[in-house]
Amino acid sequence: MGFGKFNFLFICALFLLCFISSYYSQFTPADSYSINCGSPTNTTIGNRVFVSDNLASSYLSTPQNVLVDTSANSIPVSEYSQLYSTARIFSQTSSYSFKISQPGRVWIRLYFYPFSASNYDLKSAKFSVSTRDHALLSEFSSGDRLVKEYSVNVTSGDLEIMFTPSGNSFAFLNGLEVVSVPDMLIGDVAASVDHPASFRGLLGQALETVARVNVGGPTVTSRNDSLSRTWVPDSGFLKNPGLVSNVSNVNSVRYPPGGATPDDAPRSVYGTTVRMASETNPKSNFNVTWEFRVDQGFRYLIRLHFCDIVSSAPNQLYFNVYIDDSVVLPDFDLSTIFGGFLATAYFSDFVTPSMNIDRIRISVGPSGLPKVYPNAILNGVEIMKMNNSDGSLSGKDIVVSSKTSKSKVGVIVGVVVGAVVVLLLIFVLFFVYKRRTEQKRLNQSKIWIPLSTNGLSLTMGSKFSNGTTITSGSNYSYRCPFPAIQEATNNFDESGVIGIGGFGKVYKGVLSDGTKVAVKRGNPQSQQGLAEFQTEIEMLSQFRHKHLVSLIGYCDEKNEMILIYEYMEKGTLKSHLYGSNYPSMSWKERVEICIGAARGLHYLHTGYSKAVIHRDVKSANILLDENLMAKVADFGLSKAGPEIDQTHVSTAVKGSFGYLDPEYFRRQQLTEKSDVYSFGVVLFEVLCARPVIDPSLPREMVNLAEWAMKWQKKGQLDHIIDGSLNGKIQPDSLRKFGETAEKCLSDFGVDRPSMGDVLWNLEYVLQLQEAVLQNDTNGNSTNVIGELSPQIHGFNNSGDENLDTNSNTNVGQFEMSSGDDVSGVSMSKVFSQLGKSEGR
Template sequence: MLVIPYHKQSSFPCFQLHPHPLIFHLTLPTMKPITTPLYLSLFFITLFLTGQSQPYTPVDNITLACGNSGQPTNDLLRTWTGDVNSKFTPIGNASESITAPMSSTASQVPYTKARLSRSEFTYTIPLSPGQKFIRLHFNPDTYNNNFQRSNSLFSVTAAGFTLLKDFNASVTADASGGSPLVKEFCVNIETGQRLDITFTPSKDAYAFINGIEVVSMPTGFYYTSSPNFIDTSASSYPIRNDTALEMVYRINVGGGPIAPDEDTGMYRNWDSADDKYLDYLSKQFSVLPQNNTIELNFLTVPEYSAPKRVYTTGRSMGMNTTINKSYNLTWIFPLDPKFYYLVRLHFCEFESDITEVGDRAFQIFIANQTAERLADVIVWSGANGNPVYRDYVVGMFKPPVGSEKKVNLYLVLAALQKYSYTKYNDAILNGLEIFKLSDSTGNLAGPNPDPRTQVDAPKVPPKSSPGKKKSTPVVGIIAGVASGLVFSVLGYMVFRRRWKVKDSGSCNKRMKFTTTPGSSYRCRCFSLAEIKAATKNFSDAFIIGAGGFGNVYKGCIDSGVTPVAIKRLKPESSQGVHEFETEIEMLSELRHRHLVSLIGYCTDKGEMILVYDYMAQGTLRSHLYHTNKPSLPWDQRLQICIGAARGLQYLHSGVKGTIIHRDVKSTNILLDDKWVAKVSDFGLSKGTTDMSTTHISTNVKGSFGYLDPEYYRRQCLTEKSDVYSFGVVLCEVLCARAAVIHTEELKQASLAEWAKSCHEIGELDQIIDPSLRGNIIAECLNKFTDIAISCMHENGTERPSMTAVVRELEHALQLQQSAEGKSKCPGRNVETETSCSEQNCATNDSIKCISATIFSEINNPSGR
């Protein structure tokens, strides 16, 4: 056994000899309570420091500073007891005991020293019966050069449960934000039992521990017999005494961090960073209400349920009904697969406007399943200012994608679709806790995170991880919105299930890419030398476009004969391997006049490069707004829309099965030298060969402003999601403005919502491109706006198919061309035989009339 001390501890002249009196009494229960004036002075000092006495007093409150002797402490409010030469000295091989300095800069007990061993050792702790917290404190570091930081690999068992298996503390700490690291578990101790905690090193590795806490909890607090079980396979899932729990997340939503000594007596740590788990839209639009003056009444749940600060802050969608129709409040939490989880949500209505039943009602979805169809905190708690929590158990058994070791749990709060049930179409959450439940074998251990590049013996170890691992969002529904890229997984998605369409030829070369060994595609495999030659070694002079994925270059291949567009993905691109592979897989199998053609790819030396036909006229968006290019005439815009619609029609119904593009937008519609529209960018596409499938359950991805709200809300992808996005494109074509403008006033931020609201109140003239006014035949405008509005219907089943969209757009073009053949609209450069009549050209006044009458049967839905 190796005991490693640290340098001279920090001193606290006023308090270092006087621990927290209440804790002192609890830690040593055989001692009589101190009743001297000194004790009373310390008692009132404690009340001053903590603000109030704690609502729960644990029966057992053991804190071991491993590798220490006596009671070394620089913690004002807790007493840490050393395990050296005490009743807590572990049983094991002690022949290796030496003393050496620790290289870490940690100066807080219990991280100032450590106990290490290359052999198994066990702590035996006598306890009273009941349910307990076990907290294991780790500060991974290199100890005296004999124990390298990266070589700490071991397992931990306690009370018959496997808490950790082949646990790499340094890798885990780096992935979670840096040292120190605390792992918290819950176990039940039967009458007459003791707690044995055993550390077993893996082969050629060592085990270590800096500190151990064992703290009692109220009976039945987390061991609840009746949580809401979110699964159709069972109606209940009691958390019995033969279950162990691991705390995975504990968050003070919308508020600041809460330290263990500020908890309710159980020394729990509450994180504050719920925003790092939010999806893009939630970060943009959610608000942080708080009320620090409200008097809380714990009538429904015990006062020790959570600190009062948890219930006086929160995160809500806000009171703007229009905005709340456009997004859901969504968090994404990465979890270990193949376990059940207890999800505890803390609520308290503290806003003065929310006092009655029905004032604020909303929906709750957990792991893409409905947890609450009608959540009303006032109903649950009884009144404003009354805290309450709700427990849910959910199974996370979907296997990870590729090499990913985590699966994402989506927690979604959604505004109600019908306003009749609520006064404020809003949702709120104050706090949350997520616990992993042990499996049938008593195991809680999950895999270690993927390791980072490590230095075994750094002179000054990093205080935090150089690159904190992010959750993928995507997407609650859910997330992943943020220009369609926020929740894309970077470079880890491998060995995915392949989807094949009908054979259309042989592949020229076999793909040299590690994610799909031996796979082949029906397109050309370029060498990096060929790509460099085509782009003059990626010269900036050849760049024709750029984005989050990287640069697009114009190049020439085949001895300079064939012009091409070359997209080079950056290593840090959020599109990553999965999207790269999908693009190749889809486009190498598909050939259509209105789909961009993929010529080939390059994967030499870790590159991810795609080579396409060169589209001389660029993107559709580049001809609509933010451009110096001439305005496109209306009939040409119509022809472009028809071409793009035909491309989507082919994807939805022109091949074996259905392909859903999932990122339809004006920048993904390209124009060749003859102005033929071609749909591009298939990195997010999904396909199925099962013709009976009505939807695909998948993480939400897409681009902000174009995303189907029904898909975002329910996470069920259908071809009607593409139809919605195409409806937004039609609005862009008509209005010549972006799908989202953050600088516009709130009601105009979303083009889709603005177009529908203007149409509903008869103000369609406000959104049409000024260059088109007087140039669109009234009947054609009627037909076009009818198509666009119907495409963006809230209910996907009521949207037209792309076949119907193509047919109606062709009809609109016929109406326009037929009228142009007979007349000339003012302001157009089209020579025709006769002058324009008021009936043929849509003026501003007639547009108002059209908007108010022709589509009066199409109502703007009340919510999402």
């Protein structure tokens, strides 16, 4: 079959899949209740039947039956006019209860229209609404019609919604819906607006819809949304309407397989957009901004919907997306996400920090990339308030049901007291047993149990885990008793702290045999936890390499998560570059450290059956022994690389500010080239000896990578190097080093070198520095390339690199088992590429 014909069939198949996903992804809720409150009859709205709560009284628990209605002429015209004509009054705490057949998220929609009726003015009502776990409304009073929509996670078999009047007031309700939410609509992870690590735990959050906006389009009613949502126009939120143009092309919208679906947002949202009004001015430079009022003291989940219906070809539209002052999607290009297809539905989720102001600004604006026409779009916005630490969405205490009678209270108190006594007795017996067991174990010799033998696995048990299994294929790592760690660290003496990281404090320790160790003790309040602990053990128990920090042991007793490493006498590379009293390192020492770190990373990427991506390469995670030999450390964020038939791993963004690969941040697609980008930042950090992010500097200097790249592209990198290196770097060595770092920082991963190529070039940098250029008066290193003897280990005749460290005879290793002996390796073969001018 010809390539053109194959391409045609592929495109047809993709269109067919898009068609199927568009029209046959209709969600059928497992549970769906629609109640017409206070009405004697049912009401039909669209395809939903709101059942009279008189006819469905089994849902309702109230001591009184007070119904009110109003004239249809007094109700503003809307799709819910019939629903708003009646209401139920609650003069005492009352509730609706619904059986939930399938655990998971449900929508709770409360409909309010405060009309005046005989004996009741609904505008004077003041009340609270809650579930068993969440306060939805507190001291609520409505002056106009509105719908309050919530999404809560129901784990039990029923949902109770309680209405509690405030003081001598009353509560009312016109309509109520409880409907299952699609499992895939809201995931557990979203990007953090203020932190490089993603926010996890959305599945357990209660949410309140603050805004649902069809940007650039008209109102989308519940009749035209597969999940019965209403989308309002953006005109009430847009700050400068004169800066935008509206675009509509609903029929062009595609729903890609595995991407957004009609349940995420309908075609009428993705098919309308606002774009910058820059059609006639290629020098336009402004942002389009929308502003939303919010309650202070809460986090917010923000979902932004995009669909490029304005471009005529791929890679025409690059733009920046901002939430408040943070760039959440820099140089964003929708066409790259789905292989160049345009008009493809896409959304991205973000979680804000706890808000200390009463508004959220969302902006889109032109990218700073060269030769890119200034334009930006946005199709839809959803903003949802997240519950606070008390489980409340109102900011006040959760309303507790008062249905329990005094007699039941007495029974409950008796049961609780009895249970407490029993638990105390059990605790005392357990403590005595534990004390005896501990004493017996301490009287025995301190034996360290191997983490794994012959590929078997052990089970971790602690408050962080209910039997988490950690599997290993080696016997290098050991489980260490907690008392032995206490002894080694002098009971975690604060004077022995040698570092503090995201996981917790690191202590210097000395084992009973005199071995120095670094003890990393997990902090229960840390954002890192069991997953990072387990990953570190799994990774370091599989790998052994002279440029990777070795794991000696671990402990998960007594609610602890502790990792024990070989002690690195000289600390971190970062501390030798700035911020400490260490003497300045020579250029040779710095390049050798970079070479060692590159070897460690290259081994991770190629030395095992599947690549391992470090994900947190930075100078603070490159440690130095007493001889300044570099070792890569901290594998808590590491991730197994893609399968052979895949190009990337789709995963939440994690890493450190200043080092994070922007392509990985934009697309959440992780590859080995993300480590290469971070390592490129480290190279400039080594050269300039300054922090990668320094807010105290002028704006153009704050970000080291951006600042250094500007000077590198000018060919004037020598203007910004560490002052202690002035006049001490051979010009060709500096030039090659700068070129290597520049390639690592390429915008797109496909343009970056592999770590093997980076290593090759750094070896070349070192040899250019050390070369004695006797025959080269002009300093042109390529003229004497044959005289150099670089320490590049183990390239075989085919040029392939083999990193099987279990083999003693393979000359294709970077790290050879026989003391790095390179005798017999042909230097002419090694330099065949370097002799062509610029190496790799």
